[in-house]
Amino acid sequence: MFIDKVKIFVKGGDGGNGMVAYRREKYVPNGGPAGGDGGKGSDVIFEVDEGLRTLMDFRYQRHFKGERGEHGRSKSQHGKAAASKIVKVPPGTVVRDLDSGELIADLTDQGQRAIIAKGGRGGRGNTRFATPANPAPDIAENGEPGVEREVELELKVLADIGLVGYPSVGKSTLLSVVSAARPKIGAYHFTTLVPNLGVVQVDDGRSFVMADLPGLIEGAHEGVGLGHQFLRHIERTKVLVHVIDMAGSEGRDPVQDWEQINEEIKRYRHDLEHRPQIVAANKMDLPDAEDHLALFKAHVGPDIPVFPISAATHQGVKELLYAVADRLDQAEKEGIVTIVSEQAVLPEHKTYKSEEEKPFTIRKENEEYIVEGRRIEKLILMTNFNYHDSILRFANTIKQLGVEDALRQRGAKEGDTIRIGDLEFELTDSIDFS
Template identity: 55%
Template sequence: MKFIDRTKIAVKAGDGGHGKSAFRHEKFIPKGGPSGGDGGKGADIIFVVDTNINTLLDFRYNRKFIGNNGGNGDIKNQFGRNAPDLIIKVPAGTIIKDEDTGEILADLTKEDDTAIICKGGRGGRGNARFSNSANRAPSFAELGEPGSSRKLVLELKVLADVGLVGYPSVGKSSLISSVSAARPQIAEYHFTTLNPILGVVRVGPEENFVMADLPGLIDGAAKGVGLGHDFLRHIERTKILIHVVDASGIEGRDPVEDFHKINNELSLYSDKLPKLPQILAANKIDLPEAQENLVRLRQLAQEKNLPFFEISAATKQGVDDLVKHAYTMLINYQEPEEEPVKMKVYDAAQKQADEIIKVSRDMSGDFVVSGKSIEKLVAMTNFANDEALRRFQYIWRLKQIDAKLRDKGIKEGDLVHIGDMEFEFKD
């Protein structure tokens, strides 16, 4: 199965059901009052972690998710049915971003983590809700509120205890295959591993941890060169890094220089990555060419105060000691303190911002009226109903939109756009 770790999808919550305009017509009550019920709420779009899923592959073939609309209101004050929420299952480690703004909407890391990404529209109010002392028999009802929609980017970051980092062909794939049941493709060419590979490493009967063989880094990875960001995003989830270098240098590379270059790429990508605990593992010590570089690598580990292990993934020499030490570090690992995530709170200031109405002009010179409150009013008004139209005109005047349009220089016959509605201005 191909590992998919980034994809784009579109989601739309359900629209609210329409309110009903109706009057009671019962025996002995020839002129009953208004009895139209409210519409039901549209479906929310909710993302939930499912530990039985480990890739985003399903989203490659299903890129659009639309929630059901709420039921319409009915006579005798019957409310429309609320639509069931649309649940979208994702693997643990999924980050959900708004494609247009890049804003992180949710970071789902644990089983049953949940995030409401789009809210369903509320149901329109039936005419019974508009009855008052001034108007005892309103004939209009609201349309359902449209559900919100977004274009999303889903990113999956591998959840592993230990991550293997290093240049291509230093032996990371060979190492994970020698200590776990993972069987990555292994060959004598660069970028054999194009996707993260997870393996469970068993240290004892009840002692194990998850190791990730991550795609090899190259110079410029932090800027997106090569596998770049596709690689680096996965490292952020790991607790400990095993930095694998090719001690033999048989491909003409200097393992000490490689160590510094890899760490430089990590620091360029994120301030957090250089702070992760590291183990330096000098691989391919079974080759004669390795002996000369081992002296320099031991000195490097001493200078950097890093645990140092000389191993051969091919012969398994030193591998057990490396695994046991990594497990000991995991037992003693302490999560770094992070700043609490700032949650968005819909407060009075936000409500006030939603009430702001702006008037602008588009490329064709038409006038555009924008603002959450007025756009919502337009979407929920049944303009085919005279009483509903009069109510809209009353609110329009109350919000002094005519004055705002005149300030912008509107003239008789100019076109005005509000959401999906277009009309000709008449003074």
């Protein structure tokens, strides 16, 4: 089964927890802190595997979670970082964040990798918090949570040559004649529902990958039928071979077919109208084909190469393949770049000039004041509330962030319940956690 669009959930591994520990050698009285740091959680990495041609595996497994880093140990031993979780994807996979629509990665080459969800850093052990004022701190951090996100995977077939045209014009038959591919062929519209790929060998030793793309219909650029699903596969091809039923065997007008398909391609993505095209005038073995061919050549002019063929009898197929190989060589020399996404290049660094995200927000719900914010919620997750020193450090941090002042400005009074994440406490001069 060919699957070219899926939605999945990925989560980087959480970092390991830091440890509170002290030296306990026999002849070392009052040993200092010796708690190790936790190890980093595993990243979730997508890697291109040329052996894959579909996203079907993601239909059955939609959750990918990295392993947690190892916890810190005594004697200042740091926990081991978790190995990265590698997820194989086919070449031509585009990865987007489902919430923001942000382009995360465009994976095209064998072995190419992209980190989709980073693992959290390990929490620091109490050796990291020793100071002259507090040489034996009971403070250790929990591991940082790994990044979690829902992403959409979209597969855009990678092929040098794309066969385009209306349904039942002979695209699948042509592909089966020139390659070892065996697409389903039937005497009815939309026999081809998914792209089929075949490797074409030219007699002079050249080769290229050809894709039989499902037939387009009027309104495809607006998503009519399966328009968008079909058209996105055209984006990757370097040369388009427009297959036309020159005999008009179903009462169609070859000229009108040519104009309509090109209009659909142009309106889907205007850049595509400049993609090199060759016309395969198919079904030349049928009546009226010669008359239609003369009218068609007069309409398109000398700039568009037209090759009369019959995929059924193999007439003119060899000449067509030589011309396709020559045009592909020319396109590669000219440096024709296929469209990979709305962004031609993935930026390595991003610069944001908008206002900085607020560290927290406060809202009142019934009798509770709820403090929310990514930074402060992360602080809670990484604070180990089993140790008094850790609690004091947390209280001091949120005070420095201005949470207490903001609460009082919102009308919070002594004894009011404050909730941050799953933690509740009463507002007092000395914060009382419960």
